[in-house]
Amino acid sequence: MKFTCTYTDQNGTQEIGDFITKITWSGDESQAARKIEFSVAYNPKDGGFTNLSINVGGRVGLTVDTFPIFSGRIFYRKRSTDTFTFDFTAYDDAIYLAKSKIYKLFDKVSVTDAIKQICNEIGIQTADDILNIPTVVTFVADGMTCTEAFEKLLSLAKADLKKKYAVVFINGAINIVERGTLIENYVASNDTNVEKTDHSESIEDMVNRVKLVDEKGNVQAVIGNDNDVKQYGVLQDIYKLQPTRDGQPDNMTQAKALLKSVATESSLTSNYGNVQCITGYSITVQEEQLKGNFYIKADRHTFENNNHTMQLTLEYIEWTVTNVEGNK
Secondary structure, three states, X not given: OOEEEEEEEOOEEEEOHHHEEEEEEEEEOOOOOOEEEEEEEOOOOOOOOOOOOOOOOOEEEEEEOOEEEEEEEEEEEEEOOOOOEEEEEEEEOOHHHHHOEEEEEEEEEEHHHHHHHHHHHHOOOEOOOOXXXXXXXXXXXXXXXXXXXXXXXXXXXXXXXXXXXXXXXXXOEEEEEEOOEEEEEEEEEOOOOOOEEEEEEEOOOOEOEEEEEOOOOOEEEEEEOHHHHHHHOOOEEEEEOOOXXXXXXXXXXXXXXXXXXXXXXXXXXXXXXXXXXXXOEEEEEEOOOEEEEEEEEEEEEEEEOOEEEEEEEEEEEEEEEOOOOXXX
């Protein structure tokens, strides 16, 4: 594995990879933009040492082997005098969509065309082959950030097409993928590329019964998960009925949203990272504890000492969990 990193400002472009001691590349479904964090060797006390001039606002590009995986702008830098490094954080251009608000009327346009209009307003490129979502929408994005507008559009597409989508920034442009698109020809296995997995289950936040009550406290309905009640006992919440408003979910929908079952979390650590394994896609796992297809909720890739490691936070799509002895 070989990575190269460039820095560009008004003075031109220079290769800075030889000065980087460690670099991480990461994404999270709760964040609009992917980022890199890197440390550059820095020693102002040594007159013979070449210290790079890297500033907030400059652009950085990261290539692994021959595959460009990141291009973005430095938003943060930090220097502590008790270290011999300068630390930087850069975000890809999707950050501008998260930090920019719009006021825009979408009148009977497709979801994809609406996303193109948003990106065009902020000056962000969309992929030439951007996925077409034909769902027709009409709504006003009133003071929403661009990413909030995306969430609204994709929720309307989900309701129409019964599919989940994600907006991703790849190769310098916005694209749309069906959430959980499986990465082909890749299997995470403890026999080849998995160092360890972690899997947890919790009922600490479980709600398996909800009572709907009116303004006088009279119970109007009770909903719940009978199997969870039987297995774990009653864990109840109260929903107070509200006046129905246009454009808002009805009372039953909001009450059902309070129900929570067993919360699970899985993660995987690999000493052999794969740059295809990023948030929004899914992978196949065949490991002693986890088996099946898992959606990548967050990813963190680290490049250090010519090694590429990765940590993935996973959500099961199809799964089986076994204990150490192999009993289901």
